[in-house]
Amino acid sequence: MTRESRTIMAPPAGDDGDVAPPRRMRALPLVWLALLAIAAGTVGIFISAMPLRYAQETQACVGAAHCDATAAYLVALDAFTALVWLALALVVFWRRPGDRIGIFTALTLLTFGVGRFPDTPLALSAAYPQWSLPVAALRFLGSACLSIFVFVFPDGAFVPRITRWIAAAWILVQIPEFFFSASAASSDGWSPLLRFAGFLGFVLVVGAAQAWRYQRVSTTRQRQQTRWVVFGLALALLCYLALAFGYPLLSDLTAMSGPLSPVALTSLISLTFLLVPITMTIAIVRHRLYDVDLLINRALVYGSLTAALAALYLASVFVLQMVVVAVTGARQISPLVIVCSTLAVAALFQPLRRTLQREIDHRFYRRKYDANATIAAFSIILRQQVDLADLRERLVEVAQETMQPTHVSLWLRTTTRHKPDARHER
Secondary structure (H helix, E strand, O other), X not given: OOOOOOOOOOOOXXXXXXXXXXXXXXXXXHHHHHHHHHHHHHHHHHHHHHHHHHHXXXXXXXXXOOHHHHHHHHHXXXXXXXXXXXXXXXXXXXXXXXXXXXXXXXXXXXXXXXXXXXXXXXXXXXXXXXXXXXXXXXXXXXXXXXXXXXXXXOOOOOOOOOHHHHHHHHHHHHHXXXXXXXXXXXHHHOOHHHHHHHHHHHHHHHHHHHHHHHHHOOOHHHHHHHHHHHHHHHHHHHHHHHXXXXXXXXXXXXXXXXXXXXXXXXXXXXXXXXXXXXXXXXXXXXOOXXXXXXXXXXXXXXXXXXXXXXXXXXXXXXXXXXXXXXXXXXOOOOHHHHHHHHHHHHHHHHHHHHHHXXXXXXXXXXXXXXXXXXXXXXXXXXXXXXOHHHHHHHHHHHHHHHHOOOOOEEEEOOXXXXXXXXXXXX
């Protein structure tokens, strides 16, 4: 049996075999000199501001225990995170010195991670007002680069084209924040709800643009790059929300300060945010990316599993304690309630994990789920099938359904020496 197949013209193969090489920038020496100058200025401002930041921290914690040690630790934490961003920028520039997106990624990592994200450079402008404009310009450049990067990643082009105007509008909105902070147009004077709504709207627009690019434009390698960056951003955002909002809210509800101090929370937030530059660097630098689908799958499964088990545990403790109060009248939480709730959660762990794994594979990895189901069904038939012709037909069908090639051929060598090989096509 034969079936008409289509011939698809692939784009010219580049370094990775499926896409053309990234477009190289013109006047590369001038671009490199400009990047070197920005790097020198950024690092110089950060190093100059470190002693001033230490003095600010010591003044802010006068009278507290271990004041000097705490101030030194916070400055060292900022220095460590800035060093990681700087090192990753150097790695990207070293591996992709002629690529437009590689150079722009290095610039983004440098300006945002060293000049914008830590508050250390602000200490320089606070102590020496004549440095206010250079520091504000550096911090604005970092925010502007990141605002553009989220729209042009991973190939350096605005897709769809309307995103260039959205990025320009978002950058213009940020100008008063850095250069005219006392004016009414600055977002510093907006209500927290309005600022959150604006940020959320921008995130949704970025997500929609990247989803459109992923479905309509991206190649296989670019989709892998996108999955890496989205994985890092989502994980960092979830950790930030849990640490910055979830943990304080839980402490207020339970009337407990908890084991984490403000310094520890600051440390965890800063360290988890490093997932963003790390995944950005992996996506840009890797010659052949490791498939991140397994990490995303496991994160979805075990994240949902943790949330579900925590909710079941709290609900079981609440319900069982109500039963104990109704029967015995005791108001304190009984150890029996804790033991029963723990055993119930332990018994539900594996069944719930399998259910979540099946549902997530079914909804988010439909093609892989269907392929696994098809192969599992064929393995059962294989143990029972004795008709070679029928088995050959089913084998071709399984290959067609799981790998979805344009053409499938099967050759079977016969036992007779002079007879031609049996051939089956679809």
